[in-house]
Each structure stands twice: as C-alpha cells, then as structure tokens.
Amino acid sequence: MKKFSLLLGMGMLMLSAGLFGCTIGSSDAYAADAYVVLDINPSVEIFTDEDGLVSQVNALNDDAEALLVDTDYVGKTVEETVEAIVTLATELGYIDFDAENAIIVTAVGANDADTEKLENKIRDRIKAYTDKQQIHMDIIQARTQASAEMAAKAEELGVSIGKLKLMTMAMQFDETLTLEAGAGMAVRELNGIVSGHRQEMKDFVTEGLKGEYFAFRQEARQVYSVSRIGFINDAMILAEDSVFAPVIGESATTAAEIRALYQEYLDAVNAIVIPEQAEIDALQAEVLAELNADETFNGLLAQRVVRISEMVALRIQLAAAHNHETQAEGLRTQLQTKWQEVKTLTEQIRAYKAQYVTDFETEHPSYRFTITFEGEAFGVQVQFDWMNEFRLVREEYAIKFADISIDLEALEELFEEQIASQLSELRNQYAADLGALKAEFKGECDAMREEFRNAKEETRNMWGK
Incomplete structure (x- = not known):
C-alpha cells in the first residue's frame, strides 16, 4: 500500500528500517522477512527480520499464551525456534508420545522458491525432533488443507495459500487493504502491518x-x-x-x-449507518440464548468443568504424596489422562465455537462475533464492523x-x-x-x-x- 496504509498504524512505529533491507549472502536468506504459523493447538505465529532471524513470536490462543510465557526466541533461527516450541509443546503434553499427532505449518517467504525452502526446512527440523523422540507426527502443510474456495481465490490472485492467509490477516488491521492490493505487496510489507499490530496488542493476554x-x-x-x-x-x-x-x-x-x-x-x-446499541444488545442476547440452548455445546463445557475439578483434586493428592514415589507416579498418570481429556474437550469446544462464529457472521455480515467461555458460562461480544x-x-x-x-x-x-x-x-x-x-x-x-x-x-x- 501507499502512504495511507502506513499512516494507519496510528503512531505505533510498526515498520522499522530493518524491515526494508536486503539479505544478500546470508545462509538464512530464504527465511528473510518470513511469516510462519505452527498450529498444534496451541497456535503460534512467528515473524523474521531481514536477516532471516526471529523478530517476534506471538500466541494466537490462550493455550499458546501459557506455552510461551517467559520465553524469548528473538534472534534465533526459524528452525531453532520451531524445534524449541515443538519441544515445549511436547514437555507440556500438547504432543503425546502414545498418540497420533499432527501439526499444521503455514509458511510464507519472500517468493515461491523461498517459501518452498522454508517449508522444507521447518518440516525437516520437526521430523528430526519427532523421529529422535519416537513421536508419531503428521506434518501438514497448510496449502494442502485449504478449502476449494480458498485455493481458487489464491489461484485467481496469483498468490500462494500462505500469502493469501497473510493478506487476509493484514486486512483485519488495515481497512484500506484489499485482496487485489495485497497480492501486489511484498511479504515484508504484509508482515509489517500484522507484526506491528501484534506488538501493540501483546499486553492483552487473553x-x-x-x-x-x-x-x-x-x-x-x-x-x-x-x-x-x-x-x-x-x-x-x-x-x-x-x-x-x-x-x-x-x-x-x-x-x-x-x-x-x-x-x-x-x-x-x-x-454509514451505525446500529443503535439496543439493536446490538438484542442481537447479542439472541446469540447467547442460542448458545445456552445448545445441549451438545453445553454438555462439552460441563464435561470440561468436571475434568478440571478432578485434576485439581489429583494435584492436591500429588502434592501430599511427594515422599511416596510409587503413589506419586500413579497420581501423575491419572493426572496426565485427565489432562488429555481436558485437551480433547477444549479442542472440540473451540471447533464448535469457530463454527458458530462462522455461521453467525455469514448470517450477519456487518457484525463480528466473539464467543468466550469461563467454566460452564458463555460470554458473547457482538460488534458492528x-x-x-x-x-x-x-x-x-x-x-x-x-x-x-x-x-x-x-x-x-x-x-x-x-x-x-x-x-x-x-x-x-x-x-x-x-x-x-x-x-x-x-x-x-x-x-x-x-x-x-x-x-x-x-x-x-x-x-x-
């Protein structure tokens, strides 16, 4: 975009001079100004600088906030960062030694050749780690998971699936950006829009x-x-x-x-007509009533609350059994089982929630919906777009x-x-x-x-x- 797009950062100074350099001669040149998303649930977003080194790592959901707390990957290579995140996810149980695991990788380089090399490097690094740990991991490239509609749109615009996703993300932050304009922008420019706003919102952790x-x-x-x-x-x-x-x-x-x-x-x-607050409140109440009436959705939430309560009880027992290793090991095993059940239920709830949001926004295209849950209670935010x-x-x-x-x-x-x-x-x-x-x-x-x-x-x- 032109000067207007850059001004819309609202004073954030999002685009440092480093975003517009070059990387001639760097062994990590293929990773320069790149955008990567690792979706393990947690979902993590990675940006690199002109030298191909990590400049920013962002949590895309609450599980990722917990995963990344007190970590710092700035200055590391993409492969080092990817392995560190996958290792951490394994240590915290998001990747299971005894189960079939999958990770979806979205990678966008400065051009098609760099994107392909970046995807291959990430895939090889994850595979080397999981093979060594004897973990079964299906490494899925995001472009293979794209819907027919998204694939057709990417082909129409002449961009990769990964770049189309990045363009769509950038459009959330820049109201002047269109898909057609984004297709003509360098990846580093799109990265600048997204990473600048991600930096601004880092203090909002849930x-x-x-x-x-x-x-x-x-x-x-x-x-x-x-x-x-x-x-x-x-x-x-x-x-x-x-x-x-x-x-x-x-x-x-x-x-x-x-x-x-x-x-x-x-x-x-x-x-442009902005709805009265009463109209927005009425729509919010309508959405909340529909959610509260959904027995399946509420059943999943109730099950999750029960499993979390059982985990709390087991943790208390584990703390009391610190001098009895055999008993403690048995409690750990029970805790691990409950944790995996909570993880599965959380994934089901998130998928259910995402489908609700998609359905609501399809029915009401002028609004944006956010669904949160705390225990067994839903929260709904409805905002006119x-x-x-x-x-x-x-x-x-x-x-x-x-x-x-x-x-x-x-x-x-x-x-x-x-x-x-x-x-x-x-x-x-x-x-x-x-x-x-x-x-x-x-x-x-x-x-x-x-x-x-x-x-x-x-x-x-x-x-x-």
Missing part, C-alpha cells in the same frame, strides 16, 4: 481482553479514517486547481469534478474515480504533507488512549500471566519434566 483491544481499535480507526477524509476534503476546497495536475495528467477531468466526487465520497462515508462497511464504500469510490481517470490513493497523497500535523494529533491521542486502556487492564493481565506461569509449572510437574 482472548477476552484481545476483544476489548479490537473494539477500542475499531472505534479509533473509525475516527481516524473519517477525520482524514474530512481533512483532505477541506484541503481540496482551498487548493488551487494546479495542485491537481499530477493526477489529472492528460485526462479531460477537471479539478471541480474531482472536488465534487471527493465530497460525495466523504458524504457516503458519513452516511464499521471498517468493513468503510472498505466497501472506499472500493466503490476508487472505481468511480478510476472512471474519470483518477487514482484515489494518488489523489489523497497530494495532500498528505498538508494535513500531517492534524493526523499527528490524532495518532498522539490514540497512543494516549491506548496507554490508558493498557493501564486499566494491567492488573488483570499481570494476574493472567501469573496464572499461565503456574499452569505451565504444574503441567511440567505432572509430566515429570
């Missing part, structure tokens, strides 16, 4: 708190986007006709036509401007310098508000990290590690 962050960010993006268009429109009204010459070129379009169409664009953005509505309006007007031979982004770039100070004020306000939000949840986040540490230590003890 799925529920991440929902709070996304709600906050959506509101801020709405304010920023509307304000920016308004600033540009004001600047256009005051500008001399000659200012438009670089985008008009040889076309017959006039400055007056451009001003009129841009005013129409601003009016269309302002006309203003940014998606904005994207649709922007795409419509990009076409309208193209019809009069004007590139919308190039037009807006003419006024970026003029409105820079106003945008800077918005970004500064965003940063201050984000800091306040982090401070508000700091106690809860710190407590959750401590819970993750304790759970990690208890799980290590359970497996005798």
Whole structure:
C-alpha cells in the first residue's frame, strides 16, 4: 500500500528500517522477512527480520499464551525456534508420545522458491525432533488443507495459500487493504502491518481482553479514517486547481469534478449507518440464548468443568504424596489422562465455537462475533464492523474515480504533507488512549500471566519434566 496504509498504524512505529533491507549472502536468506504459523493447538505465529532471524513470536490462543510465557526466541533461527516450541509443546503434553499427532505449518517467504525452502526446512527440523523422540507426527502443510474456495481465490490472485492467509490477516488491521492490493505487496510489507499490530496488542493476554483491544481499535480507526477524509476534503476546497495536475495528467477531468466526487465520497462515508446499541444488545442476547440452548455445546463445557475439578483434586493428592514415589507416579498418570481429556474437550469446544462464529457472521455480515467461555458460562461480544462497511464504500469510490481517470490513493497523497500535523494529533491521542486502556487492564493481565506461569509449572510437574 501507499502512504495511507502506513499512516494507519496510528503512531505505533510498526515498520522499522530493518524491515526494508536486503539479505544478500546470508545462509538464512530464504527465511528473510518470513511469516510462519505452527498450529498444534496451541497456535503460534512467528515473524523474521531481514536477516532471516526471529523478530517476534506471538500466541494466537490462550493455550499458546501459557506455552510461551517467559520465553524469548528473538534472534534465533526459524528452525531453532520451531524445534524449541515443538519441544515445549511436547514437555507440556500438547504432543503425546502414545498418540497420533499432527501439526499444521503455514509458511510464507519472500517468493515461491523461498517459501518452498522454508517449508522444507521447518518440516525437516520437526521430523528430526519427532523421529529422535519416537513421536508419531503428521506434518501438514497448510496449502494442502485449504478449502476449494480458498485455493481458487489464491489461484485467481496469483498468490500462494500462505500469502493469501497473510493478506487476509493484514486486512483485519488495515481497512484500506484489499485482496487485489495485497497480492501486489511484498511479504515484508504484509508482515509489517500484522507484526506491528501484534506488538501493540501483546499486553492483552487473553482472548477476552484481545476483544476489548479490537473494539477500542475499531472505534479509533473509525475516527481516524473519517477525520482524514474530512481533512483532505477541506484541503481540496482551498487548493488551487494546479495542485491537481499530477493526477489529472492528460485526462479531460477537471479539478471541480474531482472536488465534487471527493465530497460525495466523504458524504457516503458519513452516511454509514451505525446500529443503535439496543439493536446490538438484542442481537447479542439472541446469540447467547442460542448458545445456552445448545445441549451438545453445553454438555462439552460441563464435561470440561468436571475434568478440571478432578485434576485439581489429583494435584492436591500429588502434592501430599511427594515422599511416596510409587503413589506419586500413579497420581501423575491419572493426572496426565485427565489432562488429555481436558485437551480433547477444549479442542472440540473451540471447533464448535469457530463454527458458530462462522455461521453467525455469514448470517450477519456487518457484525463480528466473539464467543468466550469461563467454566460452564458463555460470554458473547457482538460488534458492528464499521471498517468493513468503510472498505466497501472506499472500493466503490476508487472505481468511480478510476472512471474519470483518477487514482484515489494518488489523489489523497497530494495532500498528505498538508494535513500531517492534524493526523499527528490524532495518532498522539490514540497512543494516549491506548496507554490508558493498557493501564486499566494491567492488573488483570499481570494476574493472567501469573496464572499461565503456574499452569505451565504444574503441567511440567505432572509430566515429570
């Protein structure tokens, strides 16, 4: 994307100069500016820098938060990091010596050749570890698991399955990004969009708190986007006709036509109808009622609560039996069995939850749904997706401007310098508000990290590690 996309980081300074270097001569050049996801459940995301070394590792669910707590892989190679994560997952029981295991690997390099080499290196490193440990592991490349629809879309756009997934992820953070534009972007640029926002949300350590962050960010993006268009429109009204010459070129379009169409664009953005809170609350209550009426879903939650209670009782017994090794070993075995049952139930619940979210968002495309569960109780967050509505309006007007031979982004770039100070004020306000939000949840986040540490230590003890 052009300057507009980079500005939408809202002052996060997400794109360091290192993201745009080169890696000539590096033995890890194939891994430069790469994106990798390991899906074992936990699911972990890895970014690399221009030298092919790990620059960021992110947890994509709560199990991964517990897995990664107090770890640091920055500066390591992708293969070292992958093996360390798989080793940790094995030590904590997510990979079972006595069962069939699977790991889905998504890898995206700077080009097709680098992607293939990266996939092969990751596969070989995992296989070497699992063979040595005598673990049966099915290593699945994500592109082989893609739906027919996704495969067709990737082929249409001329990109790999992995890059299409990365583009889709980046679109969650940049409302100006389209699939067509993303297809033309370098992987490092897409990585910059995603990794910058992942860094920003690191302090929100649970799925529920991440929902709070996304709600906050959506509101801020709405304010920023509307304000920016308004600033540009004001600047256009005051500008001399000659200012438009670089985008008009040889076309017959006039400055007056451009001003009129841009005013129409601003009016269309302002006309996006935001539902009343009562309407959103009613939809949320409807979703919650449907979840509460689902006997299968509630049955899975109830079973999980029972198994966790049984684990708590076994842990108390294990702590009391520390001087009786035979008894302690028997309790560990029981704990391991219960833990695997909880893990299986959690996976079933997550799959059920994901299907519900997909169904809800298909039925209500203007909304985004988040389902959480604590014990046997569901929580539901319903949010109007203003940014998606904005994207649709922007795409419509990009076409309208193209019809009069004007590139919308190039037009807006003419006024970026003029409105820079106003945008800077918005970004500064965003940063201050984000800091306040982090401070508000700091106690809860710190407590959750401590819970993750304790759970990690208890799980290590359970497996005798």
